[in-house]
Amino acid sequence: MALHREDVVRAALELLDEVGLDRLTTRALTDRLGVQRGALYWHVRSKQELLGAMADAVVAGVFTAPGTGDGADNGAQAGWAGRTADFAHRLRGALLARRDGARLVSAHLAPGAATLGAVEEGLALMRAQGLALAQAAMFGHAVTSYVIGFVLQEQAAHTGTEAGAGAGSGADGDDRADAGTAPPVDPRRYPHLAQWQAEQPADPDQAFSAGLAFLTAGLAAQLS
Amino acid sequence: MALHREDVVRAALELLDEVGLDRLTTRALTDRLGVQRGALYWHVRSKQELLGAMADAVVAGVFTAPGTGDGADNGAQAGWAGRTADFAHRLRGALLARRDGARLVSAHLAPGAATLGAVEEGLALMRAQGLALAQAAMFGHAVTSYVIGFVLQEQAAHTGTEAGAGAGSGADGDDRADAGTAPPVDPRRYPHLAQWQAEQPADPDQAFSAGLAFLTAGLAAQLS
DNA sequence: ACCTGAACACCGTTCAAGT
C-alpha cells in the first residue's frame, strides 16, 4: 500500500531513538522499511533532506511536550517571564524526547512548518505581553541559543562525550562507557574545577531553570 | 623526520578550514600529510579521537582570541560582568576562528588541557569577584551554553543551513547557495515572523552582546 | 619507532529496468 514520505520520516525517527545519530544509516532505514536501498530516493532527495525533515518533526514537539518536571510549576505563572520560561522548557522537552535531538536540530534543521510555527508562536507570545518586535526577536534568539547549547551538552554527557562511537569493530551492542561522570581532574592544576567536581551532582533540571532565570531577569531589568 | 601527533592535529585543522567538517576525511588528511592511509592510526586511535583533539585545540583559542569587534570596548570594563562578557566574546572568537568550529566543539569535544584550562580560568575569574563556587559554576554553564548555541546558529547560516553538502555528485567547488538569507515566509500564516524578516538585518555582533547582557544583568539582579 | 600496501566491511547515491 505504497510508502509515503511521512512514513519514512517516522521510521527514521524511531531508528534514531534505537541506534543514535551516528548509526542512523540509509541501509538500516530501508531494511526497517522492508524495502530496497534505492527506494528511499523516490521519497526523499537526499539523506540531508531527510535529516532536515526529522529535525523539523522534533521541534514540532514544542507544541505537545510538557516542561521536564521542574519542581516549581511553570506555565501557571503569569506574565511574559513565566510564559517564555514555559516555552523554553517545552523546547528542551522536545529536544530531550529523542536521542541526539539537540545535535540533530542544531546541525540539520531545515525550517519547515513546525519550526516556523514554533518561532511565530514564541514571537506572538512575547509581543502580546507588550514587548517590541526587535526586543522579542533578540530575546527569543538568546533563549533558543541557550536551550540548544544546554541540551547539546546534556545529551553529549549522556552519550559519553560522544566518544566510543567507533565504526564496525567489536560487539554491536551498547558501547558507551561512563554515562555522565567525568574523570576527576588534578586539584593542583585545576583547583576550582576539582572543588566543584567534589561537590553536588548538580541536577540538570535545576541548572537549566537557573540559567533561564538569569535570562528572563536580565530582560526584566532592562525593561524597568 | 617523522610526523608527530601535533602535526596531524594541525594539518587536520588547516584541512577543516579549507573543506569544512563534512568533507574532512582521513584520506584527504593523509594525502595532505604525504603519507599512506593507514599511517594515521599510528598517531591517533581513531577519527573520533582526532576530532576530540581538534576541538580541544579550538577552545585553546580562548586564551589568544580577541573579542569579535563589538563596537564597545569590552575587557576594559571592571567587575565580573565585564570580565565574563570578555570571556564569552573570546570563546565566540575562538569558535568563529575556524570553519564549523562550534559544531566541532559541541559534538566532539574531548576535554583536554586547553578545555580544562579555560574552564578553570572562567571559574577562577568569577570566584575572584566574590561569587560563590556553585553560582560561578551554574552561571558559567549558562554562558557557555548560550555562546555555543549562538555560534552554532551563526555558522549554520553561513554554510547555508548545512544543506547542499551532498556527497560526490556535481562539481567539486563551492556548493553553498544563499549565504545567510532565508526565503521570505507567508505573512498570512506567520505575521510576526514576516514583519521581523522585513526589518533590519540584525548585526550578529550586536545580537550576541545583547543576549549576553541579559545573562549578566540577570545574575546582577539576583546578587543584589 | 614509524610507515607501506593491500585488504575488509562498510557508506550514500544513481539509474536502467520492471510492475
Next chain:
DNA sequence: ACCTGAACACCGTTCAAGT
C-alpha cells in the same frame, strides 16, 4: 507512481610486512 537490482565512487579501520 513506486520499487528492484545492480552498479559506482566513496568511506574508516586493520594488519602483516617492510625499514
